[in-house]
Each structure stands twice: as C-alpha cells, then as structure tokens.
Amino acid sequence: MAVRPTLSYFELRGRAEASRLLLGDLGVEFIDRRITSPEEWEALKQDVPFGGLPRYQDERVDLTQSHAILRYLARTQGLVGLDGLPGENDAAAWVVYDEIQEVLSETQEHLWRFAWEADYQDTGETYANGILRWFLGALQQWYSEHGEGEYWVGDTISHIDYLAFAYLDEVRAFFPETLARVELLAAFHARMQARPRIAEYIDSGHRPVVFGMAVDGPKVDPDVTLEPGQMFHNPWTQPIVLGG
Ligand SMILES: N[C@@H](CCC(=O)N[C@@H](CS)C(=O)NCC(=O)O)C(=O)O
Structure with a gap:
C-alpha cells in the first residue's frame, strides 16, 4: 500500500511553510501533521x-532539516529543471539554486531572531528602514538578474519561489510598507498569493495563523480574522487565546 507523504511540524508556518506551499500548489496529497501538545512532542x-x-516522510525518506526537505521535494517533483541553464551533469548549474536558498534562509532567520530581542516591538521602524530594506534591496537585485521576470530562477517555478514567498509573506504581515517599496518583490508576492491553490490554502482556514514564536508570544498574521476564543495549542506553553 502506498504511504501518503507526511510533513510533521507545529501549528506554525515557520520552517514548514515553504514545503506546505510547494506540496499544496503542486496538488501533492500529504498529511500535514501538527504537533500541538507537550506530550505528543515529548x-x-x-x-x-x-x-x-x-x-518529512515518504516511501523513500525520513528526513529532517527544512532546507534539505525543500531540496528533496524540488528534485522529486521535477522543479529543478535545467532548461536554459548549463547541463545536468555540470555542478555549476545547481549553484544558482543553492546560493539563493542560503540567502533566503539567512534573511528569514534574521527576521525571526529580530522578534526575540526584548525591545523588538519598539524598534520595528529602525529594523524596517535599516537591515530589512537593505536585505530586500539586495534580494530584488538578485531576483532581477536571475529570473526571467516571473520566478526566481529561470522561467519555471522552483522551491526557491515557495521559500521566497514564505519569507516575503511574513514581511508583508509585519512590514507592509517596506515590502511595497521593493516593487518587483511585491509583485512576485502578489502573483504567488494569487496562484489558485495557494489562494485556496490561504482562504481555507487550515493555514496556521501563527508565523512563529516571538519573545512576547505568538506572531499572529494580522490579515487573518480570528474566531472568538480561537486558541493556539503548542508544546511549549499553556494554550493561548488568540481571538478575543
Ligand atoms: N535547522 C533546522 C532547525 C529545526 C528547529 O530548530 N526546529 C524547531 C522549530 S522551528 C523545533 O523543532 N523546536 C522544538 C523544540 O526545540 O522544542 C531546520 O531548518 O529544520
């Protein structure tokens, strides 16, 4: 009997969201397992x-590390086509994906770490106008040099697009004006958000409403309408009421 792929994570977008987006957008059936209690996590x-x-588990692998999972999904789903790029056996052909995946991983980590600074609620403007603007400017420069207008690499969608969308979507949530200033990235974000299966996922009520944890609690997507009394269950704290 075929084993349905399973992606296990928490009730967060965090490190699983790019893989969820990739699988969902490609119409791959998978179990989106979310660990919500200390006992289950223990x-x-x-x-x-x-x-x-x-x-991530399927018939062939049992894999951790979010970026290894993304790369595996990209390969198994045939997203890293080399059309228009150097030959398949040329190691240099792959570095274009690897370079930008590392950069996006670093910028995302940077955004996440920022929310662990004790005074982050008061220093958002400085962050947005300083390092975040710089990062986004550099990313836009790379994007304009490597994609052919629509995607980050070449002319077809890849794991990089899902990762970039997951990162930029968190920027959209907390620094919308900063995202709007980088027009190419804002347009990329809007296009990804409008892809039918991604739009459906966003509206499904099944997408985690929490991006991740900050020093003062969960980072909730401000664009989501919470149900009265909506709870956030996680392994690390008592259940938290999100909806007033
Ligand atoms: N480098 C790993 C980091 C994995 C990681 O730190 N996961 C965190 C959640 S974002 C975790 O499982 N934390 C649970 C705990 O420490 O209790 C990756 O990218 O997958």
Whole structure:
C-alpha cells in the first residue's frame, strides 16, 4: 500500500511553510501533521535525529532539516529543471539554486531572531528602514538578474519561489510598507498569493495563523480574522487565546 507523504511540524508556518506551499500548489496529497501538545512532542522528539521539526516522510525518506526537505521535494517533483541553464551533469548549474536558498534562509532567520530581542516591538521602524530594506534591496537585485521576470530562477517555478514567498509573506504581515517599496518583490508576492491553490490554502482556514514564536508570544498574521476564543495549542506553553 502506498504511504501518503507526511510533513510533521507545529501549528506554525515557520520552517514548514515553504514545503506546505510547494506540496499544496503542486496538488501533492500529504498529511500535514501538527504537533500541538507537550506530550505528543515529548514522544516524537526521541524519534527525530536532531530533536527538531519539520520532518518529512515518504516511501523513500525520513528526513529532517527544512532546507534539505525543500531540496528533496524540488528534485522529486521535477522543479529543478535545467532548461536554459548549463547541463545536468555540470555542478555549476545547481549553484544558482543553492546560493539563493542560503540567502533566503539567512534573511528569514534574521527576521525571526529580530522578534526575540526584548525591545523588538519598539524598534520595528529602525529594523524596517535599516537591515530589512537593505536585505530586500539586495534580494530584488538578485531576483532581477536571475529570473526571467516571473520566478526566481529561470522561467519555471522552483522551491526557491515557495521559500521566497514564505519569507516575503511574513514581511508583508509585519512590514507592509517596506515590502511595497521593493516593487518587483511585491509583485512576485502578489502573483504567488494569487496562484489558485495557494489562494485556496490561504482562504481555507487550515493555514496556521501563527508565523512563529516571538519573545512576547505568538506572531499572529494580522490579515487573518480570528474566531472568538480561537486558541493556539503548542508544546511549549499553556494554550493561548488568540481571538478575543
Ligand atoms: N535547522 C533546522 C532547525 C529545526 C528547529 O530548530 N526546529 C524547531 C522549530 S522551528 C523545533 O523543532 N523546536 C522544538 C523544540 O526545540 O522544542 C531546520 O531548518 O529544520
């Protein structure tokens, strides 16, 4: 019997969102498992080699590390086509994907770390007008030099587009004016958001409403309408009421 692929993570977008977006957009059936209690996490944690999620399992792999998962999905789903790029056996052909994946990973980590600074609520403007603007400017420059207008690499969608969207969507949530200033990236974000299956996922009520944890609690997407009494269940704190 075929094993349905399973992506295990928490009730967060965080490190699983790019893979969720990729699988959902390609119409791959998968189990989007979310660990919501300390007991469940305690039991599962023993089972993952480096004690962290996401974890992706299918008939062939049992894999952790969010960026290894993304690369695996890109390869198995045939997203890293080399049309228009150097030959398949040329190691240099792949570096274009790897370089930008590392950069996006770093910029995303930077955004996440910012929300762990004690005074981050008061220093958002400085962050937005300083390092964030610089990062976005540099990303836009890379984007304009490598894609052919629509995607980050070449002329077809790849794992990089889902990763970039996941990152830019968090920028949209908390720094919308900063995103609007980088017009090419804002247009890319809007196009990804309008892809039918992504739009459906966003409206489904199934997408986690929390991006991740900050020093003062969960970072909730301000564009989501919360249900009265809506709760956030997670392994690290008592359940948190999100909807007033
Ligand atoms: N480098 C790993 C980091 C994995 C990681 O730190 N996961 C966190 C969630 S974002 C985790 O599982 N934390 C659970 C815990 O430490 O209790 C990746 O990118 O997958």
